[in-house]
Amino acid sequence: MMIPVLQATNLQKRFGSFTAVDGISFSIKPGEILGLLGPNGAGKTTTIQMLLGLVTPTTGSIQMFGMDLATNREAILQQVNFSSTYISMPQSLTVEENLWVVARLYGLSDIARRVDAIIKKLEMNDFQHKVTRKLSSGQMTRLTLAKAFLTEPKILFLDEPTASLDPDIAEKIRVLLKEERRTSGLSILYTSHNMREMEEMSDRIIFLQHGKIVAEGTAQEIVNRFGQTDLEEVFLKLAREARLRVETRR
Numbered sequence: 001m002m003i004p005v006l007q008a009t010n011l012q013k014r015f016g017s018f019t020a021v022d023g024i025s026f027s028i029k030p031g032e033i034l035g036l037l038g039p040n041g042a043g044k045t046t047t048i049q050m051l052l053g054l055v056t057p058t059t060g061s062i063q064m065f066g067m068d069l070a071t072n073r074e075a076i077l078q079q080v081n082f083s084s085t086y087i088s089m090p091q092s093l094t095v096e097e098n099l100w101v102v103a104r105l106y107g108l109s110d111i112a113r114r115v116d117a118i119i120k121k122l123e124m125n126d127f128q129h130k131v132t133r134k135l136s137s138g139q140m141t142r143l144t145l146a147k148a149f150l151t152e153p154k155i156l157f158l159d160e161p162t163a164s165l166d167p168d169i170a171e172k173i174r175v176l177l178k179e180e181r182r183t184s185g186l187s188i189l190y191t192s193h194n195m196r197e198m199e200e201m202s203d204r205i206i207f208l209q210h211g212k213i214v215a216e217g218t219a220q221e222i223v224n225r226f227g228q229t230d231l232e233e234v235f236l237k238l239a240r241e242a243r244l245r246v247e248t249r250r
Contacts, residue, residue, distance in 0.1 A: 002030065004029055004030075004063075005028055005029065005030050005065060006051070006062075006064050007062070008025060008026050008027070008050075008051070009061045009062075010023050010025055011057050011059075011061075012057060012059045013046050019211055020046040021050070022212045023059075023060070024211070024213050025060075028155070028189060029187070030187055031182075032187055032203050033181060033187075033188045033190055033203050034187075034189050034190065034204055034205070035191070035204065036189055036190065036191045036205075037206070038207060039239040042208040042209050043208050043212075044159075046211075048157050050062065051189070052082055052157065053069055064079075064080070078106065079155065080153050080156075080157070081148040081149075081151050081153040081157070082156070082158075082159070083147065083156070083159070083161055084159035084160065084161075085140075085141050088140075089140075091133035092132070093131070094128070094129050094130060095119075095124060095128045095135070095143055095146075096115060096128045098132060098147070099115045099118065099143075100115060106151045108151065115150070118146045119146065121149070121176065122142050122145060122146050122149075123142075123169070124143070136164075138169065141161070141162070141163065145161060145173065149180070152184070155186075155187045156189070157188075158190050160191060161173060161190070162192070162197065163192075170197075174200065177201065196231075196232075199230070202219060204217060205218070205219055215234075215238075219231050222234055226238075
């Protein structure tokens with residue numbers, strides 16, 4: 001049996017009387033792309049924060065590479081990275097300088113070669129010497145992706161990785177992710193509001209609603225389960241049901 005690179009068991013996170021994540025369990029296999037779907041407020045961000053060790057679960061456990069995150073945080077996070085359209089990096093540094101800082105923080109060797117290679121791979125040569133605060137939203141997205149790839153992680157958490165990118169660059173990023181998965185066995189947790197992208201990229205999908213997993217399987221299995229024609233219709237159906245429940249309680 002293939003041992004998961006990530007195993008989350010009965011994760012729960014409460015903030016006072018509010019339960020953001022309510023007893024979810026899931027795993028990621030080596031080289032698997034797991035999609036994490038759900039409307040705003042479903043618990044996706046809190047789940048990722050727990051997986052990154054930024055938020056401590058109220059109950060439950062997280063294991064990566066056969067180690068418990070609570071007691072092996074540093075060893076695990078050396079093999080993990082994260083990219084999101086919604087994070088920022090030091091604004092007064094250039095793109096290249098930011099990547100050098102990341103490389104040094106992770107204790108990487110042969111930094112010049114690594115930075116040059118990732119800049120070329122993500123087609124960032126034309127703005128590598130640009131100050132970060134002057135980047136467009138699409139350029140900033142590529143910088144955060146470069147930061148994530150630079151450390152050659154075994155697990156990559158991606159939150160809206162192609163948001164703000166033009167269609168051509170977005171397609172190149174998807175191709176790059178698939179190639180990295182194929183050549184290095186990279187495992188990925190992937191979130192996006194682009195349903196076509198989720199269908200294309202994800203081997204499996206877990207769908208969160210009100211902090212609970214309400215569906216799990218391939219995109220087609222989830223579509224069939226809810227009797228819809230595609231994943232976008234499933235998303236709209238569940239999101240509208242969630243809003244209706246909230247409005248009914250008021």
